[in-house]
Amino acid sequence: QIITGRTNPNGCPISSTFYVSHRGTNYRYVQSLYRRRQEIAGHSITHERSGEWAKEIVGQREILRNFARIPSDRMPGFRAPFLESGGEEQWVVMARNGFKYDSTLVELNNHEPIFPYTFEYQKSTTCVIEPCPSQYSYPGIWEMPVTQWNSHIDNVTDYGMLDEYVPRDKADVLAYLRHNFNRHFLTNRAPFNMYLHWYWFRDYPFTFEALLEFIDELLDRPEVFFVSQIQAIEWMRRPQTLVEIGALDAWKCSGTLPGPAVCDVESQKECIYDDPVTGDPTVMVTCSECPPEYPWLGNTAGATQSL
Secondary structure (H helix, E strand, O other): OOOOOOOOOOEEEEEOOEEOOOOEEEEHHHHHHEEEHEEEEEEOOOOOOOOOOHHHHHHHHHHHHHHOOOOOOOOOEEOHHHHOHHHHHHHHHHOOOOOOOOOOOOEOOOOOOOOOOOOOOOOOOOOOOOOOOOOOOOOOOOOOOOEEEEEOOOOOOOOOHHHHHHOHHHHHHHHHHHHHHHHHOOOOOOOOOOOOOOOHHOOOOHHHHHHHHHHHHOOOOOOOOOOHHHHHHHHHHHOOOOOOOOHHHHOOOOOOOOOOOOOOOHHHHEEEEEOOOOOOOOEEEOOOOOOOOOEEEEEEOOOOOOO
16 A cells, blocks of 8 residues: 555655565565565564574575565665674675675664765774674675654654654654654755554554655655665665656666566465474465475475485
8 A cells, every 4th residue: 555556756656675584474475565666675584583694694585586586686685683783794694695785773863864874994883783793894785774763752762663653643643754754854864764564553553544644745745755775775876866866777667577477366375384483383375386394594495304
């Protein structure tokens, strides 16, 4: 409902980024979002503090490739669970495996909003949740910082993500959204992040109506675009004015996306396994064939494991 029928000032559909972990995910839905030009990024396999960064980061990209049928090079980003980075180990894994950006680091909120920045020469950040990458530089990797949200009531209380706020009603939500947008728009115009989880809408249904109204309100402004994380980074790499924005390939919406078409509901596969954490039955929905085993750490294809 958020993306349907809404377009940016350049005529292209609005876009966003979905950070996807593995357990409980319907991969036909994920593939459908990708086919609608939404960005899919990794969020680990287990969504736990496993510490197995290579298996979690690269493995989830492999699972998304295998079961959402998205080419690996179309998934350039990663966010660590709970916004708790793996420090140097996480960044080494991303650098060795061709990731273009991370979006994990929560930034201090005692200054203007922060623009995305590169790790070409970065050896320290203003991130507030340790361990922060600080020892090495990582050419080619960008950070889409998690700019903290600010209370519109006292202008002091901060929230790591927008959905940490407990709203009273729709009017309160709109005031909260507008206040934080203006912190960006009326200062340095750094990209305005709107990171949230689905349960905000479940727990406070009026938040969804408020968000749709807010999005439509912003789309009336010719200088506001709703873009994915990688699109924002591509603009940072090659800034364009509003007059020139049509020349930025990353913001165009023409051409065919690589990868197969999504299947219909009748053709999807509902694969049933024992959950590796709880032991309870779990269902994995995909347009691919059901693998013999549940895809997991060290076995992203779900191949039969020999004893």
